[in-house]
Amino acid sequence: MNGLRCFRPRERNNQLLKQELETAFDGITVRIEKKNRIELSIARNGVLSVLSFLKNKGFNHLQLVSCVDWIDDGQLELVYVLSAYMKEDTFEKVEELNIILKTRIGRDNPEFITSINIFPVAEAYEREIHELYGVIFQGHPRLTHLLLDRDYSIPPFRKDFDTRLYVDDFFGSVPAVEGEGESL
Amino acid sequence: MGHKYSLNVVYFCTGCGIIEVPPSITARWDAERFGIIPVATPRQANLFLITGYVSVKTLRAIIRTYEQMPEPKYTVGFGSCPINGGMYFDSYNTIKHLDKYIPVDGMIAGCMPRPEAIFIGVTHLWTLIDKDMADGYKRYRRNYSAYRANQERVLGKLEWPPLFPAPGEE
Numbered sequence: 001m002n003g004l005r006c007f008r009p010r011e012r013n014n015q016l017l018k019q020e021l022e023t024a025f026d027g028i029t030v031r032i033e034k035k036n037r038i039e040l041s042i043a044r045n046g047v048l049s050v051l052s053f054l055k056n057k058g059f060n061h062l063q064l065v066s067c068v069d070w071i072d073d074g075q076l077e078l079v080y081v082l083s084a085y086m087k088e089d090t091f092e093k094v095e096e097l098n099i100i101l102k103t104r105i106g107r108d109n110p111e112f113i114t115s116i117n118i119f120p121v122a123e124a125y126e127r128e129i130h131e132l133y134g135v136i137f138q139g140h141p142r143l144t145h146l147l148l149d150r151d152y153s154i155p156p157f158r159k160d161f162d163t164r165l166y167v168d169d170f171f172g173s174v175p176a177v178e179g180e181g182e183s184l
Numbered sequence: 185m186g187h188k189y190s191l192n193v194v195y196f197c198t199g200c201g202i203i204e205v206p207p208s209i210t211a212r213w214d215a216e217r218f219g220i221i222p223v224a225t226p227r228q229a230n231l232f233l234i235t236g237y238v239s240v241k242t243l244r245a246i247i248r249t250y251e252q253m254p255e256p257k258y259t260v261g262f263g264s265c266p267i268n269g270g271m272y273f274d275s276y277n278t279i280k281h282l283d284k285y286i287p288v289d290g291m292i293a294g295c296m297p298r299p300e301a302i303f304i305g306v307t308h309l310w311t312l313i314d315k316d317m318a319d320g321y322k323r324y325r326r327n328y329s330a331y332r333a334n335q336e337r338v339l340g341k342l343e344w345p346p347l348f349p350a351p352g353e354e
Contacts, residue, residue, distance in 0.1 A: 147241075147277075148240075148241075148277060149240045149241045149244070149277075149339070150240070150339075150340060152276070156276040156277070161276070163274045163275065163276050164274045166276055167273070167274050167275070167276065167280070170338075171279065171280045171281075171338075172280075174281075174284050174334050174337055174338065175284070175330075175334070176281070176283075176284055177283070177284060177287075177323075177327050177330045177331055177334060178287075178323060178327060
């Protein structure tokens with residue numbers, strides 16, 4: 001049982017981390033939401049340096065990359081969620097803090113830089129975002145289909161994609177094969 | 185029709201309905217009372233349960249599986265989604281009416297149908313087999329070009345050759 005004993009994670013000084021981030025990066029907004037959650041937002045050209053900075057600070061787990069469509073602002077928002085892995089041998093939790101990094105990019109012909117060089121796990125997430133939101137990640141080795149099987153005129157997770165219209169057009173126009181009375 | 189008491193069902197998972205199948209075929213509800221046994225490959229099977237929503241990608245696998253099964257073969261849609269889309273009626277990536285793409289002999293409605301509903305459906309299928317009304321595989325032969333056209337309409341060009349020759353080419 002000794003190996004599975006719960007360790008109290010080291011308390012990180014959130015104010016200190018906030019100061020370090022604000023001195024290191026221009027134009028970064030740091031908001032301490034809770035004891036274990038910090039939200040950062042930065043312009044698009046600072047994202048990769050913030051990611052590698054945080055990775056060196058011990059946040060070595062990219063939990064997910066997500067995307068939000070702000071259609072009224074004409075922007076797409078990329079969301080990176082970071083945390084730290086447990087220690088492999090003792091399962092000691094080294095860090096309880098979750099970091100949410102947000103950045104906004106233009107909605108028309110959206111392009112961004114891939115973060116695979118820092119977090120290889122981002123590959124699948126970026127493929128998914130490319131497929132469902134149409135963001136092109138520069139430097140990504142294979143931006144092919146991941147979940148879907150075909151191309152859509154508008155990427156289907158964007159707000160201006162009318163699913164019911166699409167369903168009526170695409171699936172509704174497929175004719176029934178057999179006439180009435182022949183099938184059950 | 186002697187084979188009605190020995191239905192070998194493809195162990196093929198589609199959507200959420202497959203979660204009802206393990207309890208149905210094991211000790212609790214024991215589908216073997218009705219002669220139903222899951223088999224590993226479609227080449228040994230004659231019953232195809234479509235257990236839940238069918239995404240476009242899954243439809244491709246369903247068609248390939250269905251075409252590998254030896255005749256006579258029966259298809260039963262299980263749950264609301266193969267009937268008319270169910271709760272995915274406005275999804276951008278889900279097939280709404282399965283019977284436009286492969287022939288279906290019967291549907292078990294519900295979300296989810298309980299294992300008892302499977303057995304009611306199976307006994308109903310027995311009646312259909314007796315009366316030679318479970319003729320989906322015959323309809324597939326007869327209307328193959330129309331089915332294939334519908335399949336290609338959704339999936340694009342299919343990479344395998346037609347299962348049956350077009351009328352006039354036989």
